[in-house]
Amino acid sequence: MQALSLRTADFTESVIRKMTRICLQHNAINLSQGFPDFDPPIELQEALAKVATKGPHQYAITSGAANFKQALARKASHFMGLEVNAEENVLVTCGSTEAMIATMLALVNPGEKVIVFSPFYENYGADAILSGAEPIFVPLNPPEFHFDEDALEQAFKQKPKAIILCNPSNPCGKVFSLKELEFIADLAIKYDVYVITDEVYEHIIFAPFQHHYIATLPKMFERTISCSSLSKTYSITGWRLGYLIASKEIVQRAHKVHDFLTIGAAAPLQEAAIAGLNFDQSYYTDLQNKYTLMKDTFLNGLKALDIKHSTPQGAYFVLVDISEFGYESDTEFCQKLIEKVGVAAVPGSSFFKDGINTYIRFHFAKKLETLHEALNRLEKMKTLMRK
Known part of the structure; x- marks a missing residue:
């Protein structure tokens, strides 16, 4: 064999x-x-019960059901403070895990470098291997898990294609400050690097810390791919509903990858999850x-x-x-x-x-x-x- x-x-x-x-x-x-x-939440359970008898039960559009994407875009626009277009800027995936690997395959050529902060969620290593990327590790130093600015710029000088930013961070719980994000954004613009975010814990923040979306900083939306999911926010990890938000060009390329990875996320679950996306503050x-x-x-x-x-x-x-x-x-x-x-x-x-x-x-x-x-x-x- x-x-x-x-x-x-x-x-x-x-x-x-x-x-x-x-x-x-x-x-x-x-x-x-x-x-x-x-x-x-009970609203999601009740919505799922209704979907079980009324559907949909067949394929949704592979980029995501239209009404689900519209609900996602409304929520994202509210919290990010950006005008997110449901058709141009949103791609629905099977969890944020797929959003991350679809993004990596859409952006990175084999042999190109990607910056990863350490400690990191274990899937990032697998994503690098699957996409043929070479990771450049930059330490987050305990107990506050700050990064050294000079060390990070040295990593950017190695001409990476992208940096992966988990914010809030798994496993250390770090929330990147606005000042830190501005520093990273300045380096990304200076060295022409994409920023791939993992923001699945965006709504689980402990005072006095605040979550800031790096995509909202000046000149950053076009080079940021914001990956997230509904898993943690609505306690539905088994539903496997994720998404990415990015420029039209990046979404179109990631959609082509996604189409051949999983075809699409589960249509009944997208329909039921709209109830959660419509929650108020x-x-x-x-x-x-x-x-x-x-x-x-x-x-x-x-x-x-x-x-x-x-x-x-x-x-x-x-x-x-x-x-x-x-x-x-x-x-x-x-x-x-x-x-x-x-x-x-x-x-x-x-x-x-x-x-x-x-x-x-x-x-x-x-x-x-x-x-x-x-x-x-x-x-x-x-x-x-x-x-």
Whole structure:
């Protein structure tokens, strides 16, 4: 038999999904893979029930159903402060995961470079491999996860095609300030570089921090591809509804890639999700308050247990420092944490380029009773997890 693809030879199972699989085997509390254990808004559930009997059940237009794109464009225009045209500037995808790879394949030629901040969401590495891109890693330095401006400009001087910007950032919860975004934008214009954003946590922000869209800065809309999804905002990760917003030219090219990757997102789910896109501002205010309570509950609990941790500015992740436990492998630590303590986390080495294995990632998108039970179990971490 001939050898299989060299491009995918080094692919491994997603570390995040692996931890979920092990978690299920041991009936542990899953604070690894980032999905909630509570239901989406009742309006979405009721809309889905109606769609189940009335349809649509056949293909939507591959770029996205017209009424769904119009609702997306209205919402995006409101929050971004831009005039987003539903037909020219919006492409609906199967989750933001597909939006990102469709964008990479539309923009980047094999051998071209792409800047990636480290730590980073694990899919960005796979996207680089699939598109043939060469990543240039720029560190985000704890505890605030700031970047060094000189280091970033040195990366831009290597003539990359694009920079990937996750804001708010998974896994560290960094929210890029307006000043930082302006600095990145100035470099993108100076060196003629595209900006590919991952903004799926755009509405999960903790005061006093604010989310700013880099696409709204002067001269940036034409070179920014804003990727996002409905998964986190409406607690429907299983619906796999994502999208990208960009200039007409980029949307047209990404649409051609998308057409041959997945054809289109699920028509019934697009129809049902319009109910969420039509929510008024009060929904997003309540969402922020809800996640702030979850964050405070979990982080206060970690502090009471004297477990060293980061303080996220947005998203729903927290990095825990495990250096005191004496493990050379954070993966081994996470596996034993599931077995001995009954709580699942993600080894931080899957997010860092430079072999850092002293962090694990928890997420707190859970009911308060789930978080309290997880904290009860984590009381044993200090005694059961030492080497």
